[in-house]
Amino acid sequence: MELRGLVASLRENAQAADERRLLALTGDREAGIDAAYTVIEAAGVDEEAVSLVTTREGFRYHRLHPDHADELLGTTREIVVFDCHEGFSANALGQVTGAVDGGGLLVLLLPPLEDVPSELSALVDQVAVPPFSREAVGNRFRQRLVTTLRQHPGVAIVRLTATSAPAHDETAYEARIERDGLIEPAESTPNSEPHLYTDTPFPDAAYDTCLTADQARAVAQLSGLTTPGTAVVVEADRGRGKSSAAGLAAAALAADGRDVLVTAPSVDNAAELFARAGELLATLDCLAADDSSDCDADAADQTKRPLSTTAGGRIRFASPPTAAELPQSPDIVLVDEAAALPVGLLERLLDAPAVGFCTTVHGYEGAGRGFAVRFRERLAESTHDVIDVTLQEPIRYARNDPVEAWLAWTLLLDAEPPADQLVAAATPDSVDYRRIDGDALAGDEGLFREIVGLLVAAHYKTEPDDIVRLLDAPNLELRALVDDGHPVSVALLAREGGLSSDLQASIYGGERVQGNMLPDVLTSQLRDPAGAAPIGYRVMRIATHHAARSRGLGSRLLSRCKAEFQDAVDWFGVGFGATPRLLSFWRANGYRTVHVSVTANATSGEHSALMLSPTSAVGRELTDRHVQWFRERIASQLADPLAGVDPNVVRGAIAAATLPDEDGPESALALDERGWRLLAGVAYGPGTYEAAPHVFRQLAMAQLTESVADLSPRDERLLVRKALQGAPWAAVADELCFVSERECKRAFGSIAKAFCEAVDTEIVVDERRRYEE
Template identity: 30%
Template sequence: MLAGSQDWGIGTARRLTDDQSLWLGEGPDECHPIPANKVGRYLGREYPSLIFNAHSGLHPDAFGAALGCLAAGGVALLLCPPLDDWPDYADPDLSRYVALSEQARGLTSHFIHRFCRILLSDPKVLLWRQQAPPPPFPPLTGAHWQPRRDRHGCLSPDQRQALAMLLTSARRRQMMVLTADRGRGKSSLLGLAAYKLAAGGLRLLLTAPNPGAAAKAQEHARGTLDFIAPDLLLDTLPPADILLIDEAAAIPVPMLTRMAQHYCCLFATTEHGYEGTGLGFQLKFQQRLDSLAPGWCSYRLGTPARWSRRDPLEPLVFRLLALDADPASPPEQGRLQLRWLGQDRLASDETLLYQLFGLLTLAHYQTSPSDLRYLLDAPDTEIVLASQDDIPVAAMLIVREGGLDPALGQAVWRGQRRPRGHLLPQSLAFHGGLPEATGMRYGRIMRIVVHPRRHGQGLGSQLLARLQQHYTGRLDFLGASFGATPELLRFWQRNGFSLVRLGLTADGVSGHHAAMLLAPLSPAGEQCLPGWQALFQANLSYFLQDALAGLPPELVAQLPRPDSARVVNPDNDRRIAHDFAFAHRDFSADKPTLARFVAEQAATANLEPRQHKLLRQALLPGSQVERLAGTFGLAGRKAVIAQLRAVFQRLLAGA
């Protein structure tokens, strides 16, 4: 740790390292520094030294991923402000956790406070404070422990077993999943397996999130393995006997599913998911493999290959980022106790933090180290823990949203502003066409999780009932947004939540459309909700013939049907048409409203024939803007939307 000013830290790091280092954050041009959040393209490579400049922001995902790129015997340098000042430092990474950048000013980081405490308690961490003598450096060499490759190219019995399983699975056309923490040699093993399989006459393909992630496997395949990008692979489906997939957790689950439907696949992936989708692979995709390839096998590499078993850095990174957090086993029964936890309390109680974060990782397939920082640092976040006999059995994260300044709310509605956060009010206003949504106060349930051993006992419903009771009168709505499945919709609707929006495109990782549901908690919320539901239901009838035409029938069966007693407000339709014409509202989201508005106009005679034709074709359910561009000789999507805005401007002028 080089704790002091940024200039001193950069200068000192420059003297301690050479030009072969990986440098993240601000640094000298000759060192080719990269932004921390771009480290993903360097995964799978090795560097003799690594510099992480935390003055540029302590990005937890990047920090964890980068330190896995360090070679044996190397040194990692962490540049940071003086330790007493660091928790109050204006960390650029904090801007990711607030709605408006000015909210980050003056925040004390509980995440960094804990980070410093763990670093200072580790005797293997060398601290060099500015204006103090340097600490004594140990010899930096890994030669005395580094294993030699056997005749198969393996570095350990662990690797030999994994290689044998890869070869056997490929020859039997049996799917296999190889998992490991970083530095275990899984990419090298894919390459070794490919070399032997190619020598046996098998046709092989290799894919990965990017070419850099495939480089190590290609190196060990000795020229027998060509890389193909995932999207190109699925577009062309070239013939192959075996498809090897490296860093599989960083590829969206729907893409992995299609690969497994067309090929016999050997998957290799990092277990703890620095890329942010590790749990998606573990919790979602491996379940799909059960039906796609019954009898698939797996192997977990445990022995490090890139560094020693006694390496001090890896366990330190796991502690800093709680990568090995696991929930405690709950008791069979006991009185349920709810408590609201402060972020400062959580940051100072490692046992409680590990139990809570372990629970939360079970709730979402995209949990990453950045979620730990969010948990400890994000303002307007409330943490609710349910315990039995002091053992956590369930947890919820609630984010306070809404109550936006009227001017900001108007800009959001018109598509002129999109501040970070405030998911429910922004989406309901801009995509849902609800102008008053930005002024309402929401508690968005960001995560809700019940320990798997307590599933099916009604705990989730109990928690929601207690939450609604707690927040009644304090908020206008309790809400949630999640990937819609029939089971989840039934659960939330049973607990008094009403569907008010369904995303028009499926999530790239989960393959599900986002659903937004609300439960009113105030007279204002009770008054607004029927009108919001009426607009959503009227638009849904159109979208089921348009953007949502491909929804699974079992999901459609869970959706509400239009209620003739609920009438859409024509003034709101006209306002949407006006702000589509004269501002930046989204055509795809507003299509049903625009179609209703045009249908109710007495005359469109003031339109030119070409404009009338464009308008009629654009508002047909199922029409596609890109095809309209070809039909009308326009340059592309932007040109079509510009023409449609001009048509509505003329239509409104004559109305």
Template identity: 50%
Template structure:
């Protein structure tokens, strides 16, 4: 194919990439792809096919395994999208193509592609919706970007017609000189010899700060700038100096480049070291007692074996609460993708940076802008950012600084609204990215195509200042409910699934609700009641249409109070931590009908019945302030049904006539009653309530509780608990119980 040969020649001359779209019959597009790669003189050893089958004699991965290309470089990547187009697969593979290479997409005829339904569309059809309810808006927009952007050739594979040649006639690229060795470098000179750009050299030098305690380094870059490689070069130097370097990332594959570059440097330096496994090592050990080792975020946050340095790769994919835990390390570095699917979750740049600035660490910042694999003006990168909205961002601060609940307009943003206004779409999606620690290109497709999702927003003078993404759940058929109850997988419907499968309530799928998947307020307009205003408008709109509004999220005391203040009550607290966020998820409901109220009351009561037993078992490490908040947020007030003997046992504790350990059950009931009693919460201080949670509900040993809550001794801790029990007994005990209490004073 002449067009492929011309594209490759131009790409090599400019050190850029080119995109070739082959549209038509599947067999014809595959045959033309084979011919195109031959004409472009791209060896099979430098080619990867991503799709349902390998039709070339080269590396092959299904789209679901596209992450295998992360951190790797290929001359050609062919994405076969005939059976499905997974947006995440595009986001994960497009950056793997080297300068001078080709990114090839095989697709049905472009005019009818948006109307066809594929395997990815089927994943958007959550019950009670079918695949016929899924729209093709994402692919329609995707096709429009292919036709609109420079550097993209489109060929009709059925006729051989070149619809657009993709040639841009750029000037030849100029050789980039090797970075110079910094005059004041403290890492070995061989380190800087491996840097490919001045940006990478500067990033590696910034990591030198980690040689001292009380330091933090932040490296921000778009994908493909070499930040993980820079971290690996630094890790190798630090370990060779005898330091214990702990590396963490959302998944090991994100940190694989760190280990690869660290090992490569150490081989160059001639340092003796061992790998825990020949390929993809997760631990490198050195004769000088230094090491580079990996741990997943939930383990790494505990700083196992007291590392000297922690490197958090792809930090923006972790929640702020998790990132804060790494500030306890002597020296810590955060590398993060500014744009791109790994970089979702701008809590890092919006919220965590404030926490970092307030810490005791001396912070060194560095940004990397120069691509390593291809030239600065690469048109394929420009296209990918636009097609997948990798660079979507909220409006600039100046546009919404005056926003208040009185100045904003509530808007029901339809897909038509978003597609008709690219600026509105970018602001909306950019703000949704802020609401979650991980957003991927598939979330854009869901936003535009999923039949169960809707978007609501508050705008100030036309700009999005707060946004919520809602998912319809429930109203499930008897067969679907039975499948769910019996443990079968049912897409979507997260809240009915939890209430049915985990909590054994098959009827939970009958009422219909709207779950708040994400909600975000612009950072420049927080603490003005805009989030609550948006939830209030949503409740007003849906009150007559659904039985409940619901939400599930990683519980923090502040978030639980926010949702409780907006009418949501606790019905469930997960018994295992989210591996990434490190938080226990809470489920809350705001009933809108009698059926919704029955569901909420039923599960609120069950929650109260079981929470004490769970807190002394799988939830015994839950933050006591989270426990206080979730119990307070239950609408169902627990009954206090102590027997006469149990009351006598409780009344004897303040005077020392009895002890809590004889039977913790009545003390737990008394504690739950108090934490659920909004009218009497001022009877105890927050510290006293934490003592109740840690000792009575979670059954921690006295020495542990006394130390954690800063009591001078175990005896003082015990006396304080006795005084608490006395106050609660006087609040909730009958007259004869008061007499029993006075008898022991």
């Protein structure tokens, strides 16, 4: 069979089952590009139905660089050609595969399969971080890719050999079919037909647009958002039409006059939702005049402005941190790709009158397990009436599509943590500490899947690229606590620092050095020329099974890791989105704050905290000076770039910025005579906060680092919001639930008195006696 004949057979085979097929063109790159043209021509598809993902330019078809493969998400193509010779990544592989429609072909251009483990240099570039060489990078993921291509149904493999014929001529290569990828026809189960739900407040047109019964059912369930106090959760694997369902529901709600606020990790994630909403509103002929002429506008552009309706409703987009503030009091909030957002942010959205969460269970940009496990607990504890709906039928291809199954196997998209009952009895005394290297993961698929499942469950952003790092990155160490062979808690450690003097100078000059996050910040941002010299391990990920939490397993794992490596490195460190709970956890495990980023993450709204725990004299010197520098600058930062940070985050960050051998409360305060008189005047006399803001700023720092006085958490939050962040009285009184500004101001008298009684200096005694007399 010739290549053209194979393509025709693959297309016929795929279309008959409404499935996709994968065609691997292996061999010389130029021959692969020529053969790709033959495939496209033999398939007989329109040019608009083809995309080439390649670093090369000059094609007549739609072309994307692999770095921009995510632009294919939410689109459909009959053929996608992915040139894997340059720019290949696991993330891009997932993104391009998802764009292929039922009956279509995913075409991969690859070196000869036997050479793949030593090729695909982009994967090496991705995980080769200084001071490790490229030779230290493993090839286990590349071996995995070859294995899945050779063994999975629906994958055709053609070996190409270049000839001397002119380019783009059929004779420019010889093709040998090594595997035809054809699947014997089976009894297929067609997707069910959608039907109307006349017992809902949504118009029939909302259901007429649906492609499957699953999708229509999701739209009907989302109609429950018309009732305040309702939360609807729509869960699905990718490609099931949940974003479209959310868009149809949003349109129906807006057509009825409701204000719908949409949020997602990025504007691009919401493009499909807005596109379907705009189409339905146009069908219903209820777009406001300003929007009706733009109903065919690019979907990404539609998210940048509200869609308004003649009934006074609208659909508008806001970034997750902004949406969490519920700007202009929306009637309903819709969250797309909810699994890619932190649980704390999702929790804040529950303050909306009604809220819908759409989440991908197994996806290319993370998975929904963390959402399902952690946020579900918070949702169950809320006062909302929760409606659940799961979409199982794919929109663009049949349910048993072999290419979807191949991708899930290759990238572990369907990995799950151990079943609850397997680890429910685990305790720090029952588990074993285990080193797990890339060979152990590659040789034990069950263990590999359980570890990846744990990481996905604990972190809202776990990507396919992380699979490559786990298998092949030379700077990573994986450690686990296992119970009867099942991982209960895992830690992923990244070796950083120990860089050459030349690299240190480059970082200090502003150059980015891959894989050295903490040394980079210490050196380039915090201006420490020696910040990248000490060697350390950054805790990239730590995850404990949800069925065994709050038993000290995470802390036990950290202590075992530190005990194993402390003689070989200078520090352990961590960087994370700062929340009070996480700051408390890391502080309890001996980590100290050295930095809080002045800008918030655009998706989570959290400010990153960096913390260090030294293991050597060099590490202690590094940590101590950065803790000191942090304490010197944080008060000024809180009055400007950090003025809006949660005061509980501020309390936690500063409380963890401890220095060894501090001299106690009196030294921490170190007020001069006038300072003590001002403080005593507020405590016992007619003095006011306004006359002594600098004194209370110093008191706040002393309290948060040394716990000088016996203050309540609200007193400490008051010190943060007013003395350090300079918030207006009205805002402070409202946030901290004082009945009035006057009461809020009076609280400073009690705070001042607590400090005076804690230190009780001679000046304070004299001042107090004066007022008493």
